[in-house]
Amino acid sequence: MKIKLLINKKKDWAVKLGKEAVDLLEETGVEVTNSKVDVSVCVGGDGTIYHYYNTGEIEGGILAIGSKTSSVCQIVNNNWKDKLLRFLKRNKREKRLALTARVDGRSYFSMNDVVVHTYDYRLIRLNVKIARSKYSFEGDGLIVSTPTGSTGYAYSAGGSIIKPTEKIIQVVPICPYKREFSPRIITENEKVETSTDRGADLIIDGIYIKRLEGGEKALVQRGKDVEFLV
Numbered sequence: 001m002k003i004k005l006l007i008n009k010k011k012d013w014a015v016k017l018g019k020e021a022v023d024l025l026e027e028t029g030v031e032v033t034n035s036k037v038d039v040s041v042c043v044g045g046d047g048t049i050y051h052y053y054n055t056g057e058i059e060g061g062i063l064a065i066g067s068k069t070s071s072v073c074q075i076v077n078n079n080w081k082d083k084l085l086r087f088l089k090r091n092k093r094e095k096r097l098a099l100t101a102r103v104d105g106r107s108y109f110s111m112n113d114v115v116v117h118t119y120d121y122r123l124i125r126l127n128v129k130i131a132r133s134k135y136s137f138e139g140d141g142l143i144v145s146t147p148t149g150s151t152g153y154a155y156s157a158g159g160s161i162i163k164p165t166e167k168i169i170q171v172v173p174i175c176p177y178k179r180e181f182s183p184r185i186i187t188e189n190e191k192v193e194t195s196t197d198r199g200a201d202l203i204i205d206g207i208y209i210k211r212l213e214g215g216e217k218a219l220v221q222r223g224k225d226v227e228f229l230v
Contacts (some may be wrong), residue, residue: 001088003030005036008044017065017077018043018156019089024081030088039063039088039229046072050205053226054110061093063229071151074229084173093227096164097146099111100223101204108204109113112149114220115174115203116194117141119211123177125197129178130171136178137140141200143172144192144220161184169222 003025007018021041022032042048045066051059061104063079066073075083097107108114118124118140126142128135145154147162150170155161159172160183167188173181186192198214212218 001028001039001091001114002037003032003088004034004040004057005032005044006040006048006057008048008051011044014044014048014065017080021065021084021108025083028085035059039091041065041084042073043077045070047206049073050112050207053109054139054205054207056109058226061091061143061229063087065111072148087229090229092230094165094230095149095225095227097167097169098226099142099144099169099200099220102219102221103202103210103212105191108202108209109223110149110204110220111146111226112205113143113145113153115141115153115201116212116218117174117201117203119199119201124200126173126181127195127197128171128181129193130184130186135181137173139173139176139181141174142194143170143174144194145170145172147209154183157183160185162221164228168170188222191219193217193219 008014037059039061042064049064064073065075101108101114113228123134123138125138146162147166150162154172157172159170169186172183195217198211202209202212
């Protein structure tokens, strides 16, 4: 088996653990390399997974080590060695739905959620098209979430918690004025197109992507599934 280690270098504990993990894996005959790997091991927390997914560096199955506050990572950093080896030996995987957001001819990939959000304190008007239905409301923004991302921003904004293996998408408004638009679940094959009446920020998996111009459309739909070791 070939393993890639992706480490959050801003966290001292992650750097230290990463070095220990290299020694442990090599001692057990696992090859640690940077390309054409079977599993990517992310060390640093949930945000580390999203960062490396956004940069396109994750390959193969995903196995992550985070702190006790992490909700997506499979392993906690205070008791990781035996669990890391067990996960790799078992090599059992579950597929999870991911998203693709297309803006101005460019595609962005999301494991967690795609967010359009006001960049200041003022409301924005969001025009949303889901399949053949059209909606328009004022609010702070809109979240299009995967089941994996349902426990984060989407849930905080009034959405539902969804099992990570479900093949559905959740659309959640952020503080809609007079609750003109309610959270809703759509099928995995439905597309969400949204635009705003003035500038707004596009944020994917918590990472700022760009400032959208008024009227600029973002098309969100199902992307390629990701695989988590379980």
